[in-house]
Amino acid sequence: MPSRDPLVELSQRFTAAIRAAFPDAPDADPLIAPCKNPEHGDFQSNAAMGLAKRLGLKPRDAALALVARVDAGDLIEPLTAASIAGPGFINIRLRPQALASMLAALDSPSLGIEPAQPPTTIVVDLMGVNLAKQMHVGHLRSPIIGDAIARTFERLGHTVVRQNHVGDWGLNIAMVTGRLMREIAQGRTRLETLTLDELDRAYVAAQAECQRDLAGLEAVRRFGLGPKAEAELGEQVAGATEAFTLARQTLINLQKKDPATYAVWQRIYQVTMQTCVDVCKTLAVNVTDEHTAGESTYADELAPMVQDVLDRGIAVHDQGAVIIRVDEPPAGPDGQPLWKPIKEPCIIRKTDGGFLYATTDVCAIRRRVQKLGGARLIYVIDARQNLHLRQVFAASIRAGYSIRKETGTPAHMEHAAFGAVLGEDGRPFKTRSGDTVRLADLLAETFGRAEQALKAAATQRGETLEDAEAREIARAVGIAALKYGDLSTDRTKDYLFSFDRMLAFEGNTGPYLLYAYVRTRSILRKAAERGMGEAWKAAPFSATEPAEKQLALALLRYPGAVAGVAEALEPHRLCQYLYDLAGAFSVFFDRCPVLAAEPGARDSRLRACALTARVLADGLGVLGIPTIERM
RNA sequence: GCGGGCGUAGCUCAAUUGGAUAGAGCAUCUGACUACGGAUCAGAAGGUUAGGGGUUCGAGUCCCUUCGCCCGCGCCA
Known part of the structure; x- marks a missing residue:
């Protein structure tokens, strides 16, 4: 049975060929990748050049040796000397039959994404609102990026624990x-x-x-x-x-917990968190009350924690404060230092006896590893906090709080940093009067502009859009615009916020992807209206047109795209993939009539449309972007 | 001062982590249809990847250096 993922299948075959041809380098990576240029082929292996360097051969000879040993089977066209190009690239073409059967295999409930074995528990810190403070643009990126990362791991079958580290104490x-x-x-x-x-x-x-x-x-x-x-x-x-x-x-x-004081605090908490949860709901961000873990919930752990590390000689008194030094990391199992030396110590108690946010964060790590069972902690927090987080990570390793009982090694702690939100002038995003932009205002403007644009487009088509329907669609378009705009660029860089750009219907935007999805659904709806039945759902895929083949190849990349997001914690990879897929579909849509095609091609193309629709919706879902049926 | 990040087309961003001629979108110009949703497709033009040096079959990516911008740096969170 062929794999659903040609990358996996090809990697296996090339790995086998490498072992056979080069016993001295059995671990070499086959380096299979899709061809950027379709004229070269469908896939390529770049392994020969590396092998040649490693073993002192000519790259072309290494490529020849590989080509001779790869089992083409019924998967790919036979490889020959003509498959080798340039310094030693090996170009690969799938056989049409293999392409069809892989596509059929992908067309399953899982869409080719198999649950992780074994699943791990991943704690994602994805929001940090403060009590009694209005939410503003600064609160936008963390939940959007964090939720997308959380959804990615959930999609891959891991257990995800979201944490909203609320600033509710002090x-x-x-x-x-x-x-x-x-x-x-x-x-x-x-x-x-x-x-x-x-x-x-x-x-x-x-x-x-x-x-x-x-x-x-x-x-x-x-x-x-x-x-x-x-x-x-x-x-x-x-x-x-x-x-x-x-x-x-x-x-x-x-x-x-003096009753009068505590009652007022509770009310402040309630009002703030209600707004926070409402905003998350509006944005389709999966953060609710059950994910909140405020600083107040650590209040009773701070003093004993500090005492504990003092007792064990891990923390020391210094200039009146209590600190944990993190400048001399111990070696891990692999002999490498467990972290990069940090000159500045982690201060966990002030001279006046008060605690700091570092104190709370160390306690949070302990809870996330020891109580919540986190094997991996991901902090989706802005880049300026990098030093602080590295200190806290290091301190918790020294204290042993992040050591997992199961393995005896520290949980994997990562800072998924993101840049600032800038206005179109390249300065931090502010209102014209220089105030910070309230999140409520920003959302209202997003939805308002989306609604206007939708109505204008409808008018141009000679249709009218009812207010209620326009509002509902505008919501979906607005969310897609806002989230996709944020997610589609490298999160580590500063993000230039622009209503016009993110709401554009053309280009690499959320609305464009929704549009692509709507077109796939429209065809399927019409097929149903015209009584084309359901037999096409099991029709064999045939890719006779180049546009069909490119669409098929794009579809097959889906599982790898999702896996790539998890690997690098970079949702923009999935955005790029979905945009590529939507582009491949647009070309297909332009070149290949579906409903008007003769029955054989029609059924195959209907199935391709349906599969495209499912991948688009699934991928957008992983990003936290809900889809709509019309727009 | 020390540490971290960034610098890619006029603008906004990519580049599968060292691979083929550095790719998209917007903006500009040129083509295609009385349309399975034209919110589309095809094409043109646009680049010394901030500058310089190095490593090698091969560098936007790795090393060194200069310049420019952003951020952080023991008792705020």
């Missing part, structure tokens, strides 16, 4: 909680009707009133700006100091 939260309690006491705010907007304002106000302008006071004194200025600033500092002291008291009350 002095900043205590400040706003304290402020809110006073506002309530004064009758200026009501807990029952509290909104996130009010919370956001209270947060900013609380920050401001706790901000002691000591530097300003110093300057006033130094430059002798007069007793009045000094008195004003002195008053501010005194007020801020008082507010600060109050916030500290609130934090203490929170920590011991």
Whole structure:
């Protein structure tokens, strides 16, 4: 039985040929890849050049030796000296029969993606909202990229645990909680009707009133700006100091769960998380209450954790703080250092006895490995946090918290970093007035623009779109535009945000892919309307036209494309694949009539359309982009 | 100062991790149809891959160096 994936099948045959021809290099990679240029062939092996270098042969001789030993069977056309091109590329053509049977095999419920054996547990950190703060563009990339990565592993049959590491604890939260309690006491705010907007304002106000302008006071004194200025600033500092002291008291009350204080905090939590979960739902991001693991849930673990590492001599006192040094990594099983030396130590307790986010993050690693069973931890967090994460990873390895019981080795921890969101001027994305863009506004504008564009297109076709239907389709188009726009470029680079570009119906965009999908569905719908039955669903694939063959080859690359995303944690590979597939389908659509073809070709082409539709929908699903039937 | 990242067509991005003539889309120009959804397809033009040096059959990719931009750097999260 032929494999569904020609890459796998060809790799096996070439590996066997390498072992037979070059016993001294049995482990050499066959380096099978699809040909970029269809004129060269369907696939190519680039193994000969490497082998030649390694064994001191002429590349062409190595290629000849390989060509002579590859078992072509009924899979590929026989390889000859004429198959060798350039310095030693071996060009490969599939036999039509093999192509047809592989395609038929792909046309299964799994679409050629077999569940991982054995599945592993992967924890994905994919969001970090803060209590009492309005969500803004900065919160966009993590859930979009993180959810796509999570869905990829789920699709491959792994167990995924999503974690929303909510910033819901600490002095900043205590400040706003304290402020809110006073506002309530004064009758200026009501807990029952509290909104996130009010919370956001209270947060900013609380920050401001706790901000002691000591530097300003110093300057006033130094430059002798007069007793009045000094008195004003002195008053501010005194007020801020008082507010600060109050916030500290609130934090203490929170920590011991003083009922009045805790009730206000809970309400703040509720209002913030409701908005967060709503946004995720709107965006079709799979993050719900069950995925939230706020910093508050680690509060009781911090002090004992620090004590534990102190007791074991892993952490030390330094300049009044408690730190874990990470500049001398121990060697792992392979003799290599477990991480790259980091000069800056990981601080886990401040001089004043307070804890930091590093303290929480070390506890989070412990929970994710020891309790949640994570064999692999993926942090989808912006690139600026790289040093912090490396410190925390290293510290948790030293502390033994990330050592898996099953294997005795550290869980694999990765930072899937992403760049900043920039405006079209290349500066951080802001509103015209320079404020940060609220997520709610951004979504509204996306959906609004999508709806307008859809209506305009409908008018041009001479159709009218009902408001309700337009809105519904605009939602899907907007989500596709927003998510695909973000996912389709290398996540590590900064991302230039542009409504016009992401919402364009042409080019490598979400709407274009939805359109391609809609066209596949439209043909199938028409086939049903014209009573073409269901027999075509089992029709043999025949690829007589070049466009049919290119579509078939594109379809066969699907399992590899999904696997590639998992390997590199780079969803843009799947985007590129889907765009290629949509392009191959468009050419096919242009060249090969389906419904009007004679019955044999028609059935084969109908089946190709159906398979294309399923791969497009499945692939978009892996990216977290829902499809629609019409647009 | 130290550390990390980036620099590819006018613009926005790719390049299967060292492979064939560096590919797409947008914008520009030229063709194709009274259309299975033209929101399409075919073609043209556009490049010293920031500059220089090196490694080898072969470099956008690896090493060295210069320039430019972004980010981080023990008691914020």
